[in-house]
Amino acid sequence: MKKSSKNSLQKFSFFPGCSLKASGHENTDSIYKFCKLINVELVELDDWNCCGSSSAHSVDREVAKNLPMRNISLAPKGMPLMVACPSCMIRLQQTYLHIKQSEKLRKEYEENWGTFDENLKIVHFFEIFEQINLEDSVENPKEKLNKIKVAPYYGCMLYTPPDMRFGKSYYGLMEKSLKSLGAQIIEYGYSTQCCGTYLSVAKPRIAQNVVNRVISKAMEAGAECIVTACSMCHLNLEIRCTIKDSIPVLHFSELLSMALGEKDHKKWFPRHIVDPIPLLKKRGLL
Amino acid sequence: MIKLGHGHDKLSREIKKLSGINFNACLHCKCCTNACPFLEGMDYHPNQVIRLVQLGLEKKVLESSTIWVCVGCNTCCSHCPMAIDIPAVMDSLRQMALEQGVKIAEPDILNFHKEVLKTVEKYGRTHKLEIMMRYKLKKMDLLSDMGVGLKMLKKRKLDLTPSKIKEKASLEKIFKK
Numbered sequence: 001m002k003k004s005s006k007n008s009l010q011k012f013s014f015f016p017g018c019s020l021k022a023s024g025h026e027n028t029d030s031i032y033k034f035c036k037l038i039n040v041e042l043v044e045l046d047d048w049n050c051c052g053s054s055s056a057h058s059v060d061r062e063v064a065k066n067l068p069m070r071n072i073s074l075a076p077k078g079m080p081l082m083v084a085c086p087s088c089m090i091r092l093q094q095t096y097l098h099i100k101q102s103e104k105l106r107k108e109y110e111e112n113w114g115t116f117d118e119n120l121k122i123v124h125f126f127e128i129f130e131q132i133n134l135e136d137s138v139e140n141p142k143e144k145l146n147k148i149k150v151a152p153y154y155g156c157m158l159y160t161p162p163d164m165r166f167g168k169s170y171y172g173l174m175e176k177s178l179k180s181l182g183a184q185i186i187e188y189g190y191s192t193q194c195c196g197t198y199l200s201v202a203k204p205r206i207a208q209n210v211v212n213r214v215i216s217k218a219m220e221a222g223a224e225c226i227v228t229a230c231s232m233c234h235l236n237l238e239i240r241c242t243i244k245d246s247i248p249v250l251h252f253s254e255l256l257s258m259a260l261g262e263k264d265h266k267k268w269f270p271r272h273i274v275d276p277i278p279l280l281k282k283r284g285l286l
Numbered sequence: 287m288i289k290l291g292h293g294h295d296k297l298s299r300e301i302k303k304l305s306g307i308n309f310n311a312c313l314h315c316k317c318c319t320n321a322c323p324f325l326e327g328m329d330y331h332p333n334q335v336i337r338l339v340q341l342g343l344e345k346k347v348l349e350s351s352t353i354w355v356c357v358g359c360n361t362c363c364s365h366c367p368m369a370i371d372i373p374a375v376m377d378s379l380r381q382m383a384l385e386q387g388v389k390i391a392e393p394d395i396l397n398f399h400k401e402v403l404k405t406v407e408k409y410g411r412t413h414k415l416e417i418m419m420r421y422k423l424k425k426m427d428l429l430s431d432m433g434v435g436l437k438m439l440k441k442r443k444l445d446l447t448p449s450k451i452k453e454k455a456s457l458e459k460i461f462k463k
Contacts, residue, residue, distance in 0.1 A: 050412050054357055
């Protein structure tokens, strides 16, 4: 039974981004469900647009600047803006930082998008783990994940452009929280290697090599599943893996919600290429 | 031996101005290269790209595959002891390659970016299915990778209809030419 939550209600406006909203629906749904279980309310940013992704800054720097600007202007005052996609996070936060630093850019922003909110806080989904105590959200936390052997995968999310180097580093966050819920953490040395993002489409061979390397190293180290923090990584690890009898790839948010007792997860697993159900059953999580 | 011509630093001055990055602090220690996961697709290593710019070898660097294969994952600059924003330098080199109309070493990657931006211009958000269909059509190659496409459809990883923004007018403002 769930304890009455000790975490007081927190409210965020939420920027899902295209990877979550238009493809990784199981990731979005499990984030919402997990947040509800820890007393965090997410309000989707009204009418948000694409952050520009890799393509805008690759070929059109004006568009790469304008797309995040509009999103920043939509953020409601007095509420932190939460982003779940590491790539969107960099685009939004770096643009915000540049506007703050440059008078010229600020003027341009205000001409096009209105008053600039100096106090807007843009935070990643991982930020909430600093403010909540996972162990307090559930009874017998150490038994919840029943020693499932997980290999956490961060992809490139821990790497930032040098001008954002002094922000927070979340290295170890997945390990710490999954361990506190009873998982066994597998170290395999490839948890921070980029998944290849769009090379998956334009250079599938390169993406395949990168993905196979990550998954095979995790398997060699004894992992039963990989846990991802980014929807794009999840997609690439699933579609570009050519290893026979590969292990399932789960979203961090899926495993978290299940550990906290979320039962409404039937729609998540049919969307996975390697079916995680046999593993979850074997570990008594289903 | 490379003989530097008169005004060989023109390129490096231009890229420095475009990117705002002082890559002349580069020690050529190759930390970036050792960290990069995508070397197999590159003709020059990341630090070699910096060197080409420093030497003013414009055609070589603008026609290199490296500037397109780099996905901007920031692994290189996170390992750089001089904190040089190498992905930002790559952005500027791509921009210059497009402006000068040089031969693009990786046209598939450029086409992919263009298709992504087309759906963003139309809907305000990306639409993966349309991007992939149009990309494959343009490449005149619908069959390779078909298995992965079908797998994605079967597992409903590709939404059939695009997710759209309501306020279309702002898209004109964003994509003004």
